[in-house]
Amino acid sequence: MNRYFRELSVTGALVLLLAVLAIWAPHFYQPQPLLSRFTAQTPALILTIGMTLVMIVRQIDISVGAQFGVCAVVAGLISASGAPLIVALAAALAAGAIMGALNGVLIAWMGLPSIVVSLATMVTWAELLRLFQQGKFINLPANVQWFGLSQSAGQQGLIFGSVLLLAGVSWLLKNRSGGRHIYAVGSDAEAARLAGINPKLTTFTVFVIMGTLAGLAAVLNMVQSPQVDPKCGVALELRAIAAAVVGGVAVSGGRGRLWGSFAGLLLLATINPALTFLHVEAYWEKAIQGLVILLAVIADGLRSRRQTS
Amino acid sequence: MSSQNSRSIKSLLLRHEVLLVLVLVLEIFYFLNNARNFGTPDNLSNIVRHSAEIGLLALAMMPVILTGGIDLSVGSLLGLCAVLFGVMTHDWHWATLPAAFVTILLGGLAGAFNATLITALRLPPLIVTLGTYSLFRGLAEAITQGTKTYRSFDPGFLGLGEFRFLGLPLQGWVLGFAALFFGILVHLTVFGRSFRAIGYSPEGTRYAGIPVLRRTAMPYILAGLTAAVAALLFTARLQQARADAGTGYELAAITAVVLGGTSIFGGSGTVYGTLTGIAAIAILSNGISRVPAVLKAGIGGELASLLTGALLLLALAAPALVRLLQSARKQPTT
Amino acid sequence: MNPAPGTLPTPPVSPGGPPLFRLSQVTKSFGAVRALRNVSFELAPGEVHALLGENGAGKSTLIKVITGAHQPDGGLLEFEGREVSHLTPTRARQLGIACIYQQPALFPDLSVAENIGLRLEPPGSFSRVNWQQRHQQARELLTRIGAAIDPETEVRALSMPEQQLVEIACALGSGAKLVVMDEPTASLTRTEQELLFGVVRDLRASGVGVIYISHRLEEIFALADRVTVLRDGESVATRSVRDADGTSTLTEAELIRMMVGREVAAIYPPRTATFGQTVLGIDNLSCAAGGVREVSLEVRAGEVFGLAGLVGAGRTELARVLFGITPADSGTIRLNGHTIRVGNPQEAVEHGVAYVPEDRRRHGVILPLPIAHNMTMAIHRRFFPGTWLRFGREESLASEFIQKLGIKAYGPAAPGGSLSGGNQQKVSLARWLATEPRLLILDEPTQGVDVGAKSEIHKIIRDLAAEGLAVLMISSDLPEVLGMSDRIGIMQGGRLVHVLDGATATADAVMTAALAAA
Known part of the structure; x- marks a missing residue:
């Protein structure tokens, strides 16, 4: 059971928090608000899936929030022009894949550090977006919100779809050789090369997947409201990184599981409502998020130190 | 073969800095001709005033990157320090001077917190400072409850924001002093030597009997102190302290450092290069917002940031591109 | 069987x-x-x-x-x-063609079964991963070599020998x-x-x-x-090794x-006859993490004490203990009669211990830095009072060493990486001579160094000893050990098993002692 220690401890913390809420703030469990709250997390969940892959392959991507914003505006403008949703989705996915590929080229083939590359692309995309859109919201046609369905049907669809995607990627990661190659490259790129795996190609592919998922997440975000806010992606990358780190994905690569990141995301997402329900001021959310990240890395650091000595 | 290599790296570095100065000259030349009121003395001191905070952070970031590390938390720390200063002067009714002193001290403590996690626990700087990036900003938001803005500071303190000595605004003096301090630290003392050695090879530096952990900690502590000083300047200039002060400044600082020719992998770089990087960014953002067409569209800030981002990407990719071109040219002959 | x-x-x-x-x-x-x-x-x-x-x-x-x-x-x-x-x-x-290296090239974060699987499966991207088959295959291979390793354990949890067994299983499975x-x-x-x-x-x-x-x-x-x-x-x-009916045709001695x-050529500089006081004395020195076990020895001023033995016998490990990189768990280190504590390299330097490491390119010289900077690295505190760099002083020190040791470089500003191996080694040596040490530990001082530089380095070592320095020289080069050492210690399995007199020791004797079964 030691193998699942990190994932289980995060899940344990989540269950504990939910139990606290059940006792002291049972309002939290009213179905409709709970459903809405969960739905609001689906875009972050999709990004977390991608970020988990990126971190397993021993990289990081800070530009996903900006990519998300660009894709949201692309999808929003296309939808606003009256094109069917599927066209908007395809465009968003393509835009995301292109941005991811740019990161991938610079990081995988030019060997530049992912932190600085993605910082630079983050600034570039974010400013391009500001320049282009000037902060203006995009009004969407009525049939876009909730795919033209009722709100609860749309919410259930989103939740079902994104959890299905999580399960699917999780399965691929475990049961297809490509998924195992991500772990292998993140664990030891040189050993991977000796085993006949192409580390550059693997890293590049992961960044393209990350970008594509950012496009998907942007569309899932779009259908939740009647407008597109061009600033909707701000700080989302932090949420995704925090979820993965808390969920046991090692910054040093090669380790981590999607369901751990999922539990990490839910834990972080529950902190804010928990604060409100427990009458703690909600302004502490970001500080607590930072603290949770630090605690998670400190715990990992201490554990790996004990293992090596 | 290896001698050839290192010489070509050296010439590349030379080229990089020469290139940057060239960009700087072109910028100035272009803006003098095309930007409204760019060359006036008033505008020059404006440039200095507006670039001081990011400039300070960049100067402090330079030694951090020289050791092969990074500090993403400086922008958030600026916000936290600004808010703490507001709390001390407003809520606790402290006098300006002791409050400023304690603010700087707290900034140093925050830097020491980063340093401890990175050196004593050997955690990666990237993820530690990403955590404190969120933590410091979050604390600032919690203290101000997200909305509170501290205004009406001591007029003497606010006067500092406009203060000039020998025609140079106070910010210019502070920036100049910081440049001198970091320049001396990096280039003229054994500390700078150690930073460089650690950036190239922490293991090798340990084998030379240099206290690697202590030396690695120093730049992070200095970065904390500097962020606090920048917070004070920021508060004096804008006449207010808010939780979102300095958002995104860490990026601008890193950009200035990398643009200025410091290797993101650590080891090589100059403070003079960083200063040039700061100047290039400051002049770009000031000048571009004075170009009539940009002014009319009101997109100065965005355009400047966009160009900065693109410039950073180019600066990053340039050495790799040159390497690729060189090896492509070499391949057929060998 | x-x-x-x-x-x-x-x-x-x-x-x-x-x-x-x-x-x-x-x-x-x-x-x-x-x-x-x-x-x-x-x-x-x-x-x-x-x-x-x-x-x-x-x-x-x-x-x-x-x-x-x-x-x-x-x-x-x-x-x-x-x-x-x-x-x-x-x-x-x-x-x-498969090779089992001494340092296994495995994925530390993945299970044993997966490590074997990744090596043996064709590297397609979308083929199914059959975990059952992977486990079965791993179990079979491990059983075949008789290794009691659970295929589900992560490789990072395995000991070095166990990792080697996994490597062997890979080679076996690859057919x-x-x-x-x-x-x-x-x-x-x-x-x-x-x-x-x-x-x-x-x-x-x-x-x-x-x-x-x-x-x-x-x-x-x-x-x-x-x-x-x-x-x-x-x-x-x-x-x-043996003829058709299985009788041995070869002896160990042969x-x-x-x-x-080969003859030990007489190119080695002559030994000094007189030794001074005991400079280094160690008693029952052990370090579990470093693999050093109860080593006791003494080195006198003016003496070159050679340490022979196989790679992994604990010689470099002993040097790392003396220099504070992996501090000792037990035992004492005396320098000039005083018991000292060496908890890190800084303390070692302060006590006058110098260590010219084996891995010159990683530990000995910081390649991108100028050789002058490399030479003053270990004397920052003494050479640059008040932490201020003094470039003129540094340059003249570097020039002095360049001349004294015959370093071929275009000047003190030449980066370490631009020099040949032998000259890099001299820079590494200069760094430590600049500390004016009492004990000089040399780890493979002439490894990968061409013949000319080699004899120059030998002469430098002998001159240093003549000036009263105590030298502990680790070397795998047998003629070097025989030609240079006043006494020769032979290590095996972390222990010092033999000490021979340098003047009378023979290659056979040293080799026999080093190879003898523990």
């Missing part, structure tokens, strides 16, 4: 058949150093062929040529009778026709060794050719059909003579 050592049946080689693998007249140089000179070597299918030689005789280079990691400068490689012109690691694997084993038993326990011998015999019986590198002579007698001895990058001789068989 397996026949007892020494009673192996004759190898199943068809006498007239082509050899599995043949190297003819292979040459390989690294800069000025000739690592291999006209090496010829042949391996039959179903043969265990041992490679024997001192450290630095060219064995590792030869292995790298066989596995495609190095391209030879000249010579011919043939596999199954066909010439192989451009051997790469991938091509070698395709041909069926290789030629397996190179580079000191596979170096870190194995007795039982694990026996298991490994069983595997080697199985491989041999199934027609696989095995190249077996080991320093343990008894293993060679137990396992090998033939043995080729390398010396100074040349293949000295290839001999059958092998040792072939390995060291």
Whole structure:
């Protein structure tokens, strides 16, 4: 059971928090608000899936929030022009894949550090977006919100779809050789090369997947409201990184599981409502998020130190 | 073969800095001709005033990157320090001077917190400072409850924001002093030597009997102190302290450092290069917002940031591109 | 199940058949150093062929040529009778050449089963991963080599010998026709060794050719059909270990003579006769993490104390304990009669201990930095009072050392990486001489250094000793140890097992002591 220690401890913390809420703030469990709250997390969940892959392959991507914003505006403008949703989705996915590929080229083939590359692309995309859109919201046609369905049907669809995607990627990661190659490259790129795996190609592919998922997440975000806010992606990358780190994905690569990141995301997402329900001021959310990240890395650091000595 | 290599790296570095100065000259030349009121003395001191905070952070970031590390938390720390200063002067009714002193001290403590996690626990700087990036900003938001803005500071303190000595605004003096301090630290003392050695090879530096952990900690502590000083300047200039002060400044600082020719992998770089990087960014953002067409569209800030981002990407990719071109040219002959 | 050592049946080689693998007249140089000179070597299918030689005789280079990691400068490689012109690691694997290195190349974060699976499965991207099959395959392979390792454990949780067993399982599973084993038993326990011998015999019986590198002579007698001895990058001789009816045709003494068989030339500087006070005294020094066990020795002023032994015998580890990189758990270190504590390198430097490390490029010199900066690195505090750099002073110190040690560089500002190996070594030496040490520890001072620089370094060492420095010199170069040392300590398994007088010691004696079974 030691193998699942990190994932289980995060899940344990989540269950504990939910139990606290059940006792002291049972309002939290009213179905409709709970459903809405969960739905609001689906875009972050999709990004977390991608970020988990990126971190397993021993990289990081800070530009996903900006990519998300660009894709949201692309999808929003296309939808606003009256094109069917599927066209908007395809465009968003393509835009995301292109941005991811740019990161991938610079990081995988030019060997530049992912932190600085993605910082630079983050600034570039974010400013391009500001320049282009000037902060203006995009009004969407009525049939876009909730795919033209009722709100609860749309919410259930989103939740079902994104959890299905999580399960699917999780399965691929475990049961297809490509998924195992991500772990292998993140664990030891040189050993991977000796085993006949192409580390550059693997890293590049992961960044393209990350970008594509950012496009998907942007569309899932779009259908939740009647407008597109061009600033909707701000700080989302932090949420995704925090979820993965808390969920046991090692910054040093090669380790981590999607369901751990999922539990990490839910834990972080529950902190804010928990604060409100427990009458703690909600302004502490970001500080607590930072603290949770630090605690998670400190715990990992201490554990790996004990293992090596 | 290896001698050839290192010489070509050296010439590349030379080229990089020469290139940057060239960009700087072109910028100035272009803006003098095309930007409204760019060359006036008033505008020059404006440039200095507006670039001081990011400039300070960049100067402090330079030694951090020289050791092969990074500090993403400086922008958030600026916000936290600004808010703490507001709390001390407003809520606790402290006098300006002791409050400023304690603010700087707290900034140093925050830097020491980063340093401890990175050196004593050997955690990666990237993820530690990403955590404190969120933590410091979050604390600032919690203290101000997200909305509170501290205004009406001591007029003497606010006067500092406009203060000039020998025609140079106070910010210019502070920036100049910081440049001198970091320049001396990096280039003229054994500390700078150690930073460089650690950036190239922490293991090798340990084998030379240099206290690697202590030396690695120093730049992070200095970065904390500097962020606090920048917070004070920021508060004096804008006449207010808010939780979102300095958002995104860490990026601008890193950009200035990398643009200025410091290797993101650590080891090589100059403070003079960083200063040039700061100047290039400051002049770009000031000048571009004075170009009539940009002014009319009101997109100065965005355009400047966009160009900065693109410039950073180019600066990053340039050495790799040159390497690729060189090896492509070499391949057929060998 | 397996026949007892020494009673192996004759190898199943068809006498007239082509050899599995043949190297003819292979040459390989690294800069000025000739690592291999006209090496010829042949391996039959179903043969265990041992490679024997001192450290630095060219064995590792030869292995790298066989596995495609190095391209030879000249010579011919043939596999199954066909010439192989451009051997790469991938091509070698395709041909069926597998190698078990001393340092396993495994994925620490993944399970044993997965490590084996990733090596053996074809690297398609969308093929299904059959976990059941992976586990079964891993279990089978591990059982075949008799290793009690759970396929589900993560590799990072395994000990070094266990990781090596996983490597062996990979080689076994890959169906290789030629397996190179580079000191596979170096870190194995007795039982694990026996298991490994069983595997080697199985491989041999199934027609696989095995190249077996080991320093343990008894293993060679137990396992090998033939043995080729390398010396100074040349293949000295290839001999059958036993004749057709299984009687031994070779003795240990013969092998040792072939390995060291050359005159120690009189090019070494003469020894000084007088020694001063005891400078370094260590008693029962142990460090579990570093693998040093209860070492006691003394080095006097003016004395060169040579440390001989095999790689991994604990010599470098002892130096690292004395220099505070892996501090001692127990025992005492005395310097000039005072007991000192060495908890980190800074303390060692303060006490006047200097260490010129073995890995020059990683630990000895910071390659991108100018040699002047490298030379003053260990004397920052004393040389730059008040932390202020003094460039003029630094430059004159560097120029002085450049002249004194005969360093060939275009000046004090030349980056360390622009120098040749021997000159880099002198820079590393200069850094430590600048500290004006009382004890100088040299770790392989002339490894990878060309002949001219080598004798210059020897002369410098002797001069330093004559000036009253105590020198502890670790070397795997036997003539160097014999020619330079006043006394020779021989280490094995982390212990100091023998101390010989330098003037009267012979190569045979040192080698015999170093190779003797623990």
